[in-house]
Amino acid sequence: MTDLAAVNGSLAAIGYGLAAIGPGVGVGLVFAAYIQASARQPASARLNLPWLFLGFALIEALALFGIAFGFVWAG
Amino acid sequence: MRVSLKLTDSAEPASSLAAEFPPGLKDFNYAPIWDFHVLGVEFAITKLTLLTWLAVAGISVFFLLAVRKPRLVPGRLQWAAESTYGFIRDGMARSMIGEAGVRFAPYLTTLFLFIVANNIYGVLPLAQVSPNAKISLPVVLAILSFVLFNWVGIREHGAKTYFRNILFPPSVPAWLYPLLTPIEFFSTLVVRPVTLAVRLFANMFAGHLLLLVFTLGGVALLASDNFLLKGFSVFSFLLAIALSLFEFAVQLVQAYVFTILTASYLQGALAHEH
Numbered sequence: 001m002t003d004l005a006a007v008n009g010s011l012a013a014i015g016y017g018l019a020a021i022g023p024g025v026g027v028g029l030v031f032a033a034y035i036q037a038s039a040r041q042p043a044s045a046r047l048n049l050p051w052l053f054l055g056f057a058l059i060e061a062l063a064l065f066g067i068a069f070g071f072v073w074a075g
Numbered sequence: 076m077r078v079s080l081k082l083t084d085s086a087e088p089a090s091s092l093a094a095e096f097p098p099g100l101k102d103f104n105y106a107p108i109w110d111f112h113v114l115g116v117e118f119a120i121t122k123l124t125l126l127t128w129l130a131v132a133g134i135s136v137f138f139l140l141a142v143r144k145p146r147l148v149p150g151r152l153q154w155a156a157e158s159t160y161g162f163i164r165d166g167m168a169r170s171m172i173g174e175a176g177v178r179f180a181p182y183l184t185t186l187f188l189f190i191v192a193n194n195i196y197g198v199l200p201l202a203q204v205s206p207n208a209k210i211s212l213p214v215v216l217a218i219l220s221f222v223l224f225n226w227v228g229i230r231e232h233g234a235k236t237y238f239r240n241i242l243f244p245p246s247v248p249a250w251l252y253p254l255l256t257p258i259e260f261f262s263t264l265v266v267r268p269v270t271l272a273v274r275l276f277a278n279m280f281a282g283h284l285l286l287l288v289f290t291l292g293g294v295a296l297l298a299s300d301n302f303l304l305k306g307f308s309v310f311s312f313l314l315a316i317a318l319s320l321f322e323f324a325v326q327l328v329q330a331y332v333f334t335i336l337t338a339s340y341l342q343g344a345l346a347h348e349h
Contacts, residue, residue, distance in 0.1 A: 050171060050335055061270045064277035068343040071100060 012070040019066030026059035098287035103208060103280070109167035123206040130192035130206075134185075160184050163334065172336040172345065179341055182223070187334040190216065190275065194326035196321045197282055205326070207279040210272065217272035220337040228344030237344070271336060278329045282322045289315035 034052045038045040095102075107119035146183035164180035167187075172179065193212065197205035206212050228237040229280055239245075241263050242256050293311030296304050 050167070053328065053332050053335055054339060057274060057336060058270075061129070061274045066276055067281050068273055068277045 009072075012073070014065045016070050020063050023059050023063035023066075026062075027056055030055045030059060096291050098284055102287055103204075103283070123204070123209060123212075125188055126196050126202055126204075127206045127212065128192060130189060130196075131254070134188050134192060147315045159188065163187055167321050167338045168333055171335065172342045175345055176338065176341065183334050183338060186216065187330055188274045190330035191327065191335055193322070194279060194330055195214070197279060197286075197326055204283055207275050207281040210276045213272040213275040213279075216275070216333070217268045220271060220333075220340065221268040224337070224340040227341055233347050235310065259297065267340060271333060275329055275333055278325060282325055285318055286315060289318060 030052065034048060037048055105121040105123060107121050108125070109120040111118050137152075138156055141152045145153060160180065163184040165176060167183055167258055168176040168180040190207070193206045195205075196202035197208070225237075231237070232240065242259055243252055244255070244259070245254055274335035289311050293308040293315060299305060
């Protein structure tokens, strides 16, 4: 019998999937809050832009650590 | 992360490019173009080093040409240079740090353009990889920003007051210090530089890997014997094109983020109301 599709390899792939849940929710909340704030107070859209990217960057770092450490500890 | 997708158990793929399909760390190791020793230290000039030099040369030439003969009514090149500088000065230095931040605008602009130039190599034909996809360049940039904001803080407040404000904030009751001081030390003096470096590195690294997965995946699908799988390679290549556009946006955003975080750390180091 031939293998049509088989996945083998490191558990890090699954680990990264789990690690991305938190930052995924977090980044979603950041952008949701920014859109809501801009919809309620359009004049603040420009003002809040640096804070949007700051919050996005700080949260996203967690997901990126997941990528980096997956390789670091893969051996 | 070694995940390989075994599509068929047929013989070796036809093309050598298809054999490279599961991309990994090996794709980031470039053979040195020129190898030499200075005082026993080995220097290896790779493609990434050349790309970095090219970025430095390009930015220098751009600004030198733009302001060689400055005019009151700017030409096209001068307008481009001035609006880039103005964007960083007003949008970051002034809005994050305040009037005291205008003196950091040259550093922030240089930092931003250097990161942009190096990141864009990731989708630029012929280059196709960002020097920031190796941890060494982001580490240097993060150390520069780390040293700068600490130095500025020490110059502003004096070393004793500066570190007291970070480690023992006066507005907090003293019994919280055993809890707060280690956290503050860790978050300000360890996490800040590490995240600056890792954020930029991991974005470029993951971006390059993502593009490799879909282009090499497309080649691997095309090389398979199964007729249906051959057809699916079209989607893989289309996704690679779409992701190239996405990566371009990510590269600009990451340069912006690195610069704005540096500005925010500078603002924290200069702030008086602790």
